[in-house]
Amino acid sequence: MATGFSSASGLKRVRGLGSAKSGAHHWWLQRVTAAGNLLLMAWFGVSLLLLPDLAHATVVAWIAQPLVAVPLLLLVATTFWHARLGTQVMVEDYLHQEGSKLLALIGLNFWFLGAGALAAFAILKIAFGG
């Protein structure tokens, strides 16, 4: 990088070397998923309120409908992704050691991908016939 003969300005050399290494795309995805969360959580909250009860048969019959299973899958995708992005910012702000930061970020990926895969599979299993 800085060899002493670099023609790059100081700003050019440090750009992109902050704690996260990049930012605008992450920032934008956080907003896009927030908008998705807003719409889908409103649908989810109202739907839960309108269900006659939350017994197993009621919930499974509700999720099995295509117009419930698909928005529910999208809800899992946007909320879990939004949570993954937000927790990443926490790790980058509070863990200053490279090793522990890397481990924590890998852990976050495992947590949200694992939980997301489980939740998505559960919805699909119910939708495709229990």
Next chain:
Amino acid sequence: MAASRPLSPHLSIWRWRASMAVSIFHRVTGNALAFGGVALATWWLVAASTSKEAYEGFAAVAGSPLGWIVWVGLSWLFFQHLLSGLRHLVMDAGAGYSVETAHRSAAWTFGGAMLLTVLFWAGIILLGAR
């Protein structure tokens, strides 16, 4: 990290006000939802897709006194994060930056979150009593 200068979250130099508290609450509620909310949502879906017995195991914990405290707490976390997130989106668009407006909108997120939590549970109780 070589520098001993204050890094990103240098809380000690701030005076407690609604506008800084809302920032901290946004982060705390978001991270609590990212772990607690994601875990409970995944458990609910996996239990529903596994069997009636698994779902009833979830329902027994969810319907216990501790469960109710968790649901009410989780709904408050959600509404607080929702309102401070909406305030975030407005400020991302470049609006609401006057000191007076920023403090007032911050105070509103706290009042609004409590109001929405009460309304949500009033809705559940009223609709449940149909």
